[in-house]
Amino acid sequence: MANNRVLVVGGGLAGLSATMKLAELGVAVDLLSLTPVKRSHSVCAQGGINSVNDQTRQQGDNEWNHFDDTIYGGDFLQNQPPVKEMAYWAPKVIDLMDRLGVTFNRTPEGYIDRRRFGGTLYKRTAFAGATTGQQLLYALDEQVRRWEVEGLVKKYEFWDFLGPILDDNGRCVGAVAQDMVSMEIRSFAADAVVVATGGCGLIYGRSTMSVFCTGSAASRCFQAGAKYGNGEFIQVHPTAIPGADKLRLMSESARGEGGRVWVPRKPNDTRAPKQIPASERYFFLEERFPKYGNLVPRDIATREIFNICVNEGLSVDPTRMCVYLDLTHIPRHELDRKLGGILEIYEKFQGVDPREEPMKIFPAVHYSMGGLWVDYEANGEGGLLPGSPRNQSTNVPGLYAIGECDYQYHGANRLGANSLLSCIFSGLFVGPGIVNWMKSNKAAADLPKSIFERAVGEHTARHKKLLSNASGTGENPYLLHQELGDIMTRTATVVRYNNQLTEAYEKVSAMVERSQRCSLADTGNWTNQNVIFTKSLQDMIPIAQCILKGALMRDESRGAHFKPDFCMPSLQATDPTERRLEAEKWCDAFEENTSKFLKSSVCSWKGQEPDLVFEDIDTRLMKPRPRLYGLVGGEVIEEVWKQRSRSKEESAPSKPAATKQLAGSV
Amino acid sequence: MIAPGPEVSPSRRPSKINVRVLRQDGPGTPPYWERHQVDYEPDMNVISVLQKIAAQATTFDGKKVSPVAWDCGCLEEVCGSCTMVINGRVRQSCSALVDRLLEDNPEEIQLQPMTKFPVVRDLMIDRSRLFHSLKRVQAWVPVDSYFDMGAGPRIPREDQEQNYPLSQCMSCGCCLEACPQFNKVEVIRHAGETDEAFDARKKQAYDAEFIGPHAISQAMLFNSHPVGKNLQKERLETLTGTGGIQACGNAQNCVAVCPKEIPLTTSIARAGRAATLHTIKKLFDR
Numbered sequence: 002m003a004n005n006r007v008l009v010v011g012g013g014l015a016g017l018s019a020t021m022k023l024a025e026l027g028v029a030v031d032l033l034s035l036t037p038v039k040r041s042h043s044v045c046a047q048g049g050i051n052s053v054n055d056q057t058r059q060q061g062d063n064e065w066n067h068f069d070d071t072i073y074g075g076d077f078l079q080n081q082p083p084v085k086e087m088a089y090w091a092p093k094v095i096d097l098m099d100r101l102g103v104t105f106n107r108t109p110e111g112y113i114d115r116r117r118f119g120g121t122l123y124k125r126t127a128f129a130g131a132t133t134g135q136q137l138l139y140a141l142d143e144q145v146r147r148w149e150v151e152g153l154v155k156k157y158e159f160w161d162f163l164g165p166i167l168d169d170n171g172r173c174v175g176a177v178a179q180d181m182v183s184m185e186i187r188s189f190a191a192d193a194v195v196v197a198t199g200g201c202g203l204i205y206g207r208s209t210m211s212v213f214c215t216g217s218a219a220s221r222c223f224q225a226g227a228k229y230g231n232g233e234f235i236q237v238h239p240t241a242i243p244g245a246d247k248l249r250l251m252s253e254s255a256r257g258e259g260g261r262v263w264v265p266r267k268p269n270d271t272r273a274p275k276q277i278p279a280s281e282r283y284f285f286l287e288e289r290f291p292k293y294g295n296l297v298p299r300d301i302a303t304r305e306i307f308n309i310c311v312n313e314g315l316s317v318d319p320t321r322m323c324v325y326l327d328l329t330h331i332p333r334h335e336l337d338r339k340l341g342g343i344l345e346i347y348e349k350f351q352g353v354d355p356r357e358e359p360m361k362i363f364p365a366v367h368y369s370m371g372g373l374w375v376d377y378e379a380n381g382e383g384g385l386l387p388g389s390p391r392n393q394s395t396n397v398p399g400l401y402a403i404g405e406c407d408y409q410y411h412g413a414n415r416l417g418a419n420s421l422l423s424c425i426f427s428g429l430f431v432g433p434g435i436v437n438w439m440k441s442n443k444a445a446a447d448l449p450k451s452i453f454e455r456a457v458g459e460h461t462a463r464h465k466k467l468l469s470n471a472s473g474t475g476e477n478p479y480l481l482h483q484e485l486g487d488i489m490t491r492t493a494t495v496v497r498y499n500n501q502l503t504e505a506y507e508k509v510s511a512m513v514e515r516s517q518r519c520s521l522a523d524t525g526n527w528t529n530q531n532v533i534f535t536k537s538l539q540d541m542i543p544i545a546q547c548i549l550k551g552a553l554m555r556d557e558s559r560g561a562h563f564k565p566d567f568c569m570p571s572l573q574a575t576d577p578t579e580r581r582l583e584a585e586k587w588c589d590a591f592e593e594n595t596s597k598f599l600k601s602s603v604c605s606w607k608g609q610e611p612d613l614v615f616e617d618i619d620t621r622l623m624k625p626r627p628r629l630y631g632l633v634g635g636e637v638i639e640e641v642w643k644q645r646s647r648s649k650e651e652s653a654p655s656k657p658a659a660t661k662q663l664a665g666s667v
Numbered sequence: 668m669i670a671p672g673p674e675v676s677p678s679r680r681p682s683k684i685n686v687r688v689l690r691q692d693g694p695g696t697p698p699y700w701e702r703h704q705v706d707y708e709p710d711m712n713v714i715s716v717l718q719k720i721a722a723q724a725t726t727f728d729g730k731k732v733s734p735v736a737w738d739c740g741c742l743e744e745v746c747g748s749c750t751m752v753i754n755g756r757v758r759q760s761c762s763a764l765v766d767r768l769l770e771d772n773p774e775e776i777q778l779q780p781m782t783k784f785p786v787v788r789d790l791m792i793d794r795s796r797l798f799h800s801l802k803r804v805q806a807w808v809p810v811d812s813y814f815d816m817g818a819g820p821r822i823p824r825e826d827q828e829q830n831y832p833l834s835q836c837m838s839c840g841c842c843l844e845a846c847p848q849f850n851k852v853e854v855i856r857h858a859g860e861t862d863e864a865f866d867a868r869k870k871q872a873y874d875a876e877f878i879g880p881h882a883i884s885q886a887m888l889f890n891s892h893p894v895g896k897n898l899q900k901e902r903l904e905t906l907t908g909t910g911g912i913q914a915c916g917n918a919q920n921c922v923a924v925c926p927k928e929i930p931l932t933t934s935i936a937r938a939g940r941a942a943t944l945h946t947i948k949k950l951f952d953r
């Protein structure tokens with residue numbers, strides 16, 4: 002494989018694990034990143050990484066259950082074979098990270114300690130203090146540094162990926178990138194390009210993500226012909242600390258330990274929180290959900306907080322939207338004992354002691370389930386065929402996508418601690434497939450130079466055009482970004498309405514042209530961050546369009562996508578017979594909706610806007626069932642649903658038996 | 668508690684913030700101070716100040732200028748990108764809160780690039796030497812392969828508790844900025860020099876100089892891992908060689924500025940003992 006070269010774009014968990022695996026397989030890798038790879042966004046993950054383990058196994062857990070939880074949590078919107086393969090690999094992934102020296106927390110006996118995360122009954126989550134992502138990233142970074150010394154990996158840090166290069170047959174044979182220091186634009190010939198560029202939170206202005214998470218790299222692939230799937234599924238975390246620059250995560254445990262969420266009843270009340278008497282405080286979660294109070298499920302908390310600020314105008318701060326999360330009624334020593342670590346984060350960044358003053362929090366965009374569409378090849382057991390060049394391949398041959406920037410693993414909603422897993426898994430798994438892909442193709446380095454020169458020419462022209470826009474007369478890229486973020490946050494996060502989405506789509510589409518007219522304050526050719534940012538802003542817009550269009554066309558509620566005009570209602574009837582009838586109707590409606598919308602939205606770029614089609618989902622291993630978290634009448638619906646499933650099984654006896662066998666055989 | 672209580676009335680807060688930035692257009696060009704003014708908002712940090720400066724691209728006295736260049740990433744003090752010298756002190760700019768800075772000096776906020784690394788532009792510096800030190804101490808676990816070989820060795824909880832703090836080093840370089848023994852090395856590219864030739868020259872220059880406390884600490888981290896230990900000798904060889912541990916004057920400045928509160932001087936003391944043993948052992952092994 003001496004002459005083969007692979008270009009990996011992005012050095013988060015996904016890109017680094019792919020790089021080290023490819024190097025081990027003897028493939029030379031060029032690794033390109035906006036930032037030294039050790040500073041990639043993966044460093045921010047705190048909570049942990051999931052796998053079945055010896056302890057949970059003895060409590061009845063197995064890989065199949067992890068697979069089931071992931072699919073159920075994702076509201077069945079995933080093709081099942083890749084998710085199954087990931088769940089079965091999870092214990093191996095953690096073993097490997099353990100061998101690489103990750104400082105996982107230990108039990109007194111020296112085994113890896115585990116905690117429980119949302120969406121499961123088992124303690125599957127391995128963690129390293131409150132910095133699991135950092136520790137995992139560093140272990141991979143160290144291995145890649147080792148390969149760098151061996152000469153198999155060459156890093157290009159502070160480089161911006163500008164787009165893939167396709168030959169005349171549409172095969173990806175490399176990429177164009179720009180040195181962010183010298184501003185040199187050059188091509189990289191590569192027999193395969195792996196895009197591992199993470200999420201796209203910056204499309205929303207501010208999010209819990211790092212500044213590198215613009216989605217621009219995925220967008221550049223999309224605009225070059227790669228498909229983009231399930232864009233509308235954006236996870237919003239209920240409690241984050243709004244900052245002028247970033248929204249920092251505030252753990253759910255603050256509410257778990259008794260934190261109360263409230264706003265003043267009077268809009269625009271300017272009094273300090275402590276001066277507002279109890280009778281004038283609106284504990285809206287407690288009033289509206291007397292049973293669960295402040296601990297309503299995550300999505301509901303998110304929606305209510307959003308609603309109180311956006312639609313009811315009760316934000317506690319005139320300049321930004323937020324509500325109080327109040328711990329001040331709890332004794333100081335108790336807070337320090339139970340919540341010390343997370344309160345320090347608040348203190349460090351807000352300069353305010355949350356033991357004395359209520360915290361100001363607001364939901365924040367946190368994760369993109371959608372991303373570049375990727376293929377897979379299933380094996381006979383319903384998992385993946387190892388070494389297949391189709392695994393993780395976009396529809397552009399030779400162009401692969403892994404990690405948060407692919408759409409494959411989390412469906413309509415990601416479970417906590419499953420993302421770090423999907424990143425490392427997809428990175429390790431893609432390697433052998435790429436090696437097989439390269440065997441059957443002419444080496445990119447032997448192709449005519451003109452292909453590469455043409456691509457560099459196009460990107461140079463784009464760059465020069467931007468620099469030559471007359472200064473001071475056009476759009477200010479930073480303000481345009483703010484505008485984009487505001488529109489997206491208002492219309493395409495927690496609660497979605499078709500009229501708002503239509504309007505937003507028009508406004509954002511107009512930005513395609515407006516962003517071409519950005520004028521730059523810096524027209525120089527040395528470390529010009531102004532032009533790099535403007536290009537990434539231009540490229541955020543097509544992805545924003547995918548998100549809006551998907552949200553608009555998906556007339557249902559599923560996982561993170563919630564439309565009040567299209568959601569399955571709770572049961573109203575109190576009389577048991579009527580309730581039963583209502584449940585029957587509910588199940589009919591559910592089945593109808595499933596046949597209509599249990600589909601991936603898949604966008605292709607058409608020059609000015611995306612074209613969207615719905616694509617069937619591979620549910621070969623497990624049939625969809627209603628997700629009933631917290632729905633009134635859920636018990637009755639579940640009963641009806643189970644009866645229906647049983648009678649279906651009886652009328653078609655051979656099929657479910659096969660499924661069961663699959664489940665048990667691996 | 669340092670936080671201003673609710674009794675500080677909003678009217679006492681300034682409406683504008685003065686910022687002085689030490690700018691430099693590129694390597695080898697002279698630095699110069701430039702004054703900016705931005706609107707005050709509650710809960711600002713230095714990053715949001717720089718974001719405003721970038722959007723304005725106009726100085727205090729109305730002159731159009733290019734936006735100030737700087738480096739940042741996570742904005743929550745965990746990626747190590749955003750190190751700079753703020754009001755004379757090296758630190759992460761994302762956790763540098765404007766209200767706190769104004770308490771120390773209400774007149775202005777002063778931003779300078781780190782002085783121990785070559786300036787790329789404005790507040791952007793080139794920290795490749797810091798990462799090169801990690802190669803010098805082979806800061807990794809030399810596993811056989813990435814195939815599935817089962818779990819790693821069992822690790823006592825005490826060892827994890829000792830190692831976890833060391834493994835939080837985010838390569839920010841604060842410790843290097845503060846260390847009196849760590850001096851700036853700037854290798855200027857010759858006209859027409861190839862990437863390879865330039866890299867080789869840089870490597871040579873870095874190898875001749877002090878490795879830095881962060882790398883000594885990483886060497887100790889990997890020397891105490893059951894498999895990482897396999898490279899113990901090689902690491903100690905580096906630490907006893909040129910630019911190794913004997914360059915450390917034990918001034919302890921490093922540990923005082925580390926944002927992650929990594930016990931650097933403890934690591935240095937451990938490394939010192941291990942290096943002495945290594946040297947003695949080598950004498951007897953001859």
Ligand SMILES: Cc1cc2nc3c(=O)[nH]c(=O)nc-3n(C[C@H](O)[C@H](O)[C@H](O)COP(=O)(O)OP(=O)(O)OC[C@H]3O[C@@H](n4cnc5c(N)ncnc54)[C@H](O)[C@@H]3O)c2cc1C
Pocket residue numbers: 010011012013014015016033034035036038041042043044045046047048049050133134160161162163197198199200209210211213214215216217218250367368403404405406417418419420421422424
């Ligand atoms: C605050 C927070 C906490 C989280 N906690 C958890 C958790 O506990 N458990 C869990 O499972 N998940 C968690 N997640 C999610 C998880 O951290 C991410 O999904 C995951 O780290 C993404 O990894 P990645 O390798 O796909 O991409 P990233 O780590 O984002 O890396 C992307 C890489 O691509 C590069 N890149 C991007 N664009 C370009 C370009 N144009 N040119 C060149 N290079 C480019 C970047 O430089 C970077 O190297 C959390 C997320 C957040 C925001």
Ligand code: SF4
Pocket residue numbers: 845846847848849879880914915916917918919920921922932935
């Ligand atoms: S103790 Fe050593 S490494 Fe630390 S500042 Fe002093 S001389 Fe530098």
Ligand code: SF4
Pocket residue numbers: 835836837838839840841842843880881884924925926927928929931
């Ligand atoms: S030891 Fe501390 S100061 Fe030095 S680079 Fe690491 S985190 Fe930064």
Ligand code: FES
Pocket residue numbers: 738739740741742743744745746747748749750759760761762
């Ligand atoms: S931006 Fe990451 S440490 Fe400051």
